[in-house]
Amino acid sequence: MKTEVKTILEKVSSGELSVDEALTKLKSEPYKDLGFAKVDLHRETVQGYPEVIYGAGKTAGQMRSIVSEMLKSGCERILITRLDGEQCEILKQSFELDYCPLSRTAVIGSKPEPDGIGKIVVATGGTSDIPVAEEAAVTAEVFGNEVTRLYDVGVSGLHRLLSHKEEIMNASVIVAVAGMEGALASVIGGLADCPVIAVPTSVGYGASFGGLSALLSMLNSCAGGVSVVNIDNGFGAGYLAGMINHMEAKK
Amino acid sequence: MKTEVKTILEKVSSGELSVDEALTKLKSEPYKDLGFAKVDLHRETVQGYPEVIYGAGKTAGQMRSIVSEMLKSGCERILITRLDGEQCEILKQSFELDYCPLSRTAVIGSKPEPDGIGKIVVATGGTSDIPVAEEAAVTAEVFGNEVTRLYDVGVSGLHRLLSHKEEIMNASVIVAVAGMEGALASVIGGLADCPVIAVPTSVGYGASFGGLSALLSMLNSCAGGVSVVNIDNGFGAGYLAGMINHMEAKK
């Protein structure tokens, strides 16, 4: 959307657009209003850039309308997150999609060739953090990144983590996914010299308080280069990791 | 106090004590009532066992009375914790004491020779956790333990911790003191095969919430053998560490 406002102003200046047309354009352009949702359609961006639908709290019917609208506008690749198996079954009747029940993500269209600066490492503290990690990994892949998965490398068995020191030190960006005490982010942050995106998970019991313990632990990390996203927000971490991993392409 | 009740009952049985005398004894024996405080006096325990006074919330006058009472009853060694410099100055007029301003502890009498199973390691994540760590270390020493101090070995610089792997793996008990993300306890717990007592500190800012972050992190540690005491409770950790380090002497 960057240059759109300027373009519209120039068209007004040159007489291509009247003031009222300009106002109308500013209001109606960048999305399709479906009543229950306003669907952003990045028509002018590079072809192949994926659109994303957050599935939670939307009916299968609502999602079908949104997907249809996106495909109609020329979108070639769609990522749906937080998609129940049940909703998925209904969508499958209308669209061809690649569903991962572990991460509850679905992809319409194929994943692109990786074209980032380097590799993104996605690491988890335990086995039960894997669903959130997979959401991050799939998201990163859909946005054109190569992903290395290091699962079950929690800090209480440091040798398991240290045996992957090389992957960690060669990563472009690291997504550290952990519940319980969330110490993984700090330890990885101390070993790596790249940005570390910490994802607390709601995995745990007792005083983990639904991910609060891991969240606080990660926010208080003393290691440089660590930042945090919301509890269980694998998508946000994967998306940001991909954005950072494409920094050099920007200018 | 273990056998006292039985002893009293036996004396009643043998006629040495009347019922009323027994009741009186049960009520008046084990402490001296100063009105504002009831001072436990372990007269029958092994000579040299230290008494402890928690200094916070007590006036210098109150503490002087308690110390006097303890000395009068034969106590040879007293540990005072949470003692302000000011209170200390006043106490010094009446008693000879060894004050450590860093840990705010004072010792009356000399520290005993260490006689525990092995060495107690006291480790901190950062420089500002040292006061709490010193409270633990001094307490352990007063209770007859040899202490190894490993300060500023936080997990964000893992090499500093790992270079002390030997001390950690040879320790009898470890006290892990850390604020902020509190990950030290988990990492040490994963390296060591002895009990680890975790002490969260109120050191930190922002979402450390006065030690809450470290506390939750430590409680959620996935490493075996880790337990937690109250925020900033160096004394409790040192005392428990000493107790564990003297287990073999028990039977």
Place this chain on the structure above:
Amino acid sequence: MKTEVKTILEKVSSGELSVDEALTKLKSEPYKDLGFAKVDLHRETVQGYPEVIYGAGKTAGQMRSIVSEMLKSGCERILITRLDGEQCEILKQSFELDYCPLSRTAVIGSKPEPDGIGKIVVATGGTSDIPVAEEAAVTAEVFGNEVTRLYDVGVSGLHRLLSHKEEIMNASVIVAVAGMEGALASVIGGLADCPVIAVPTSVGYGASFGGLSALLSMLNSCAGGVSVVNIDNGFGAGYLAGMINHMEAKK
């Protein structure tokens, strides 16, 4: 793992291992990577030492793979915690195991003869704390400890607790399990002269806030020798109790 790093370095020095082999060894040795989990295999430890699997958040299939791997590597005794009855049924088709539905623990192999310093007392405040207490007790037994159970001795009926004063005063370590106000740990801590491991439970209603009330109460205990593990963490308490109860064997 203590001496492994040194051993590997010596072999490099003597030419038995090349540098690359050493690096490979450091990375691949101490666990088996199953993709979703990295299974620690303590091959060099004393025969009979139990391995532990935390069942929550793992599928029956994942657990079967882990157990198989452990048995293959020579492990003779496995403790599985947080195992649902349903998962248990599936595992039973492949392995012989001893399941306790109350504590949701399963044991593969037999419990060893107790060889600790003394007895471990496991006490609960009420009847509904028993599942957590049993997790602690079974864990301690699997790790070679003799356990005395004192259930429903909450402080609101002090005579029930006091009538077991002897067991409490003769214990080597005490695990105090309580929900609601969690006062049991403080009272036992005041009576006993051994380490007390407090386990808050999520039992209760209203302002018990899922165990928070008991947790805070136990952390604030004024009794010496008390430390706390996570809410409902019976395993952690039983494991630590066993570790302390074997202190004398260490050196």
Place this chain on the structure above:
Amino acid sequence: MKTEVKTILEKVSSGELSVDEALTKLKSEPYKDLGFAKVDLHRETVQGYPEVIYGAGKTAGQMRSIVSEMLKSGCERILITRLDGEQCEILKQSFELDYCPLSRTAVIGSKPEPDGIGKIVVATGGTSDIPVAEEAAVTAEVFGNEVTRLYDVGVSGLHRLLSHKEEIMNASVIVAVAGMEGALASVIGGLADCPVIAVPTSVGYGASFGGLSALLSMLNSCAGGVSVVNIDNGFGAGYLAGMINHMEAKK
């Protein structure tokens, strides 16, 4: 105020009061409006019943006005709570008052002869809970109750509490004042068979969170007959204890 509304209505009926006079009366009667405060004046209650002023957040000037107004209206006995020493000095220039710096209470007029059902016991867990306990004790005394003080009888030294079992079992009402783990209320509640009013105090450090730990612990007490007032609310506890201790006089 019980019968006032009915009285006014009767006077309207009999013509003694017009409707407008009645409305005016209903609005202006029961208190004196000083602008910044509306002072209740219980003119029709039994002579000698004390009025109470909550000192915190009021200037010495405001308090002087309130006291004057009360004395003018015939009040013979006034209790001021939460009174700083400084404010007290200023008030002393105008009124004769008996100030207790420990509990920060001041009494104008003499304390009455106790005339309750029995004795009120005020107990504390430690020495630093005494200020709150004294606020309760002084309040109870000003309202005509005999008070027995049992200070520093916390549950970590159970023998100190048990040696006062008789006072506890003979009490009419008990006020249990404690910070930290707040277990005192439960233990006393289990021993006594009279109402126990629990007062959490903000005394403590770390995870006592300004009295929250003791508050939750007391609310979750499993002992019958225990209820709780606000953190540090010695006045509320003393007042309620006195009310209960005068139950028999009611009908």
Place this chain on the structure above:
Amino acid sequence: MKTEVKTILEKVSSGELSVDEALTKLKSEPYKDLGFAKVDLHRETVQGYPEVIYGAGKTAGQMRSIVSEMLKSGCERILITRLDGEQCEILKQSFELDYCPLSRTAVIGSKPEPDGIGKIVVATGGTSDIPVAEEAAVTAEVFGNEVTRLYDVGVSGLHRLLSHKEEIMNASVIVAVAGMEGALASVIGGLADCPVIAVPTSVGYGASFGGLSALLSMLNSCAGGVSVVNIDNGFGAGYLAGMINHMEAKK
């Protein structure tokens, strides 16, 4: 239990009991140990005094054992609280009981004639607070009190409350049950001159946080004579109300 200790000591003195018999007696007397529960049996109390069983977290089998034991020891009246309909059906096969599904209480034996000082008023803010209120009311009735119910008199419709001013002002004790903002306790506390026991309920949504809002509101009540029990603790309130309503009988 008051005089039991003294009695035993006297018997030791007179030779009726040996020391070992005395110790045995002190440990085994006052309850029956069922393994999973220790059942208090008040054999020496006035006949007809009810025993209470807290049903939550107990199986129907466990409850049956406890009830049997109580009946065997001569108990004539039992109150069971937090009893599910399902558990109730099972118990009904063995015992005759009067079940109230609203309050989930069951009574074995008949309710006694009220013999308290006066009437207990149980008031609720709304319709959905009634289950908790009924638990309080039934409890009070089982313990020999007359109860007046004032339901749905919340402060947002003050006229509904004020129209019952007379019941409120004539009450001996008031139990104020409310969720949401919990203001009922304060307003009633301001109108009444008897003890008010406030019961926050978990009724509500959003920022009522499971009763926390009402709990804090009630704890902060500025009205004199108000104290608070745990969220949804109708039993505790009814029991305490009954205790206070029988004060005059005590001496």
Place this chain on the structure above:
Amino acid sequence: MKTEVKTILEKVSSGELSVDEALTKLKSEPYKDLGFAKVDLHRETVQGYPEVIYGAGKTAGQMRSIVSEMLKSGCERILITRLDGEQCEILKQSFELDYCPLSRTAVIGSKPEPDGIGKIVVATGGTSDIPVAEEAAVTAEVFGNEVTRLYDVGVSGLHRLLSHKEEIMNASVIVAVAGMEGALASVIGGLADCPVIAVPTSVGYGASFGGLSALLSMLNSCAGGVSVVNIDNGFGAGYLAGMINHMEAKK
């Protein structure tokens, strides 16, 4: 109810009512007591003013009684909120009602013609906030307001919001409904110059903590004219919006 008290007093004065009749009247007038509920009946208010029933926590039977009583007393329009589909089915057997499953509201009688000052805008941050928004919109409509719905205009896609700038700037009152970060209220508050009623929703995951995040965010809004109602309280917002939108009619 404003003038009722005065009217009653005048009748007492003129002899139309005796004192006892007046007292009776004051107690029984303004509501119908159904035992479990006290139903306010605004008999003297303008015809057509709707009565409201909060459905949550009431049985279908209770609601039927309340509706019947309202209709009997002449009420022409009833709004029921928080009504489950199941309860609705039962009510439909007795009454004709217009049910909206999205907002879970039912209306008995027709919606009135809008007669407010201007239009009320109801805006949501996302699609999943719509149920709460509809509760607000339906409520406002039932109380005689015209409502403009702006759904899915969250601040992370500012252009969607800005394209509706005109509706926002012309609104009489705005209801801003949002979960997650709740920034919608601040941004709208900065654009509009009319009162903004912010409704946090419990929509979200992780650190949204059931609406707490949005609630705090909205309370801390720096924009002028913003106030907040309870989490998910669409009714409260719609009712208040309608009240403000009818301000000019008041005098």
Place this chain on the structure above:
Amino acid sequence: MKTEVKTILEKVSSGELSVDEALTKLKSEPYKDLGFAKVDLHRETVQGYPEVIYGAGKTAGQMRSIVSEMLKSGCERILITRLDGEQCEILKQSFELDYCPLSRTAVIGSKPEPDGIGKIVVATGGTSDIPVAEEAAVTAEVFGNEVTRLYDVGVSGLHRLLSHKEEIMNASVIVAVAGMEGALASVIGGLADCPVIAVPTSVGYGASFGGLSALLSMLNSCAGGVSVVNIDNGFGAGYLAGMINHMEAKK
């Protein structure tokens, strides 16, 4: 600012402004950038409309610059909130201002004649809530409203509140200011039929938790027409009250 964007677009269309000038204008127009602050200058609004400066966190120097800039741009009336006495002394050297130390507000220029729909009532629960209430009252007055102050009418003395029923029922808007249990808003909301803006205050101790108790209580109010602003936010309440009280003037 409503029409500014349209105006600029029209000038671009008519050639009065080039595209670049338009862009510049859009960026520089509506405020003056002082580096540390961007001062909004409502040049086109009705003369006499007050500007507001939030004093907290600004140095006296910064405030002087902002005031100067405002006066220079033609502003005739400025309200400064949260102004320390010290800062005030410095400002007084440069400007003539009317300072109220109680509410810490300063007014430059005179207060306008009230021209709202009706009267705004500002009520407080206690004496110590008055500073926040005065901030609300002064703000409302500066924005052209007549204010009635009802102070110290907390619900624990209901007669004091009820004696002002007439002011409450005749108010156009009510600001209810209370700490502790915050019940004032609910009770007033139940009596009044106008919008009630609730302001929790941080006044209180113990479990009032800096205003949290009052905040939650007010958010959970069951009375219709009640909304809430931030703790201690007298300004926000006064501003919103004034906005509502000028509703009729809008169209």
Place this chain on the structure above:
Amino acid sequence: MKTEVKTILEKVSSGELSVDEALTKLKSEPYKDLGFAKVDLHRETVQGYPEVIYGAGKTAGQMRSIVSEMLKSGCERILITRLDGEQCEILKQSFELDYCPLSRTAVIGSKPEPDGIGKIVVATGGTSDIPVAEEAAVTAEVFGNEVTRLYDVGVSGLHRLLSHKEEIMNASVIVAVAGMEGALASVIGGLADCPVIAVPTSVGYGASFGGLSALLSMLNSCAGGVSVVNIDNGFGAGYLAGMINHMEAKK
């Protein structure tokens, strides 16, 4: 440190180092142990890379020792954060440093020429967030980045933010600093297409709860590319921003 372990292993293999020398080296190499602190010395990194000292909780003496050690080891540029003016005065006696009292940062050595991918924008919601923002900005500059400051562009005056749309859309990385409702991060995240690092500040009052409100709001941001650091952690944000802004240089 990346290649150090491998290098050491190779030297062992080639005989240059004995096993014991290797172990010693691994332990003593990478830092200087000062007892109270272990100072990392990146001797092998590119000359000019700055070292960082966190000043809080360190005495001036401790800091002097650390600085000396760093300078001695060849470090040319040191950033000290959280440095009080007082501590600064003492350090100035020994070193030449450039102190910024606003951000409480000191720089020893000169700032380097910017060599990042693009510009870093540091934006604040209000004037009082500037100290935290300056800590971020100075940090970024010391690490070789060009910084654009946009202060006081909070979302309640959206035009101020939108007038800087170009800087925002051209930024390489954005640091969004805000207290209170913290909505700035979401709005900027919606406008920008680069990584946004959100820094909640403890600025605010009432329900901002020391930055908790802004923290939660930022964590819940629905905008893509937003991650969060600890409350007031300007350094962490500036450091991470610089790391991301140097991504292209990495490979």
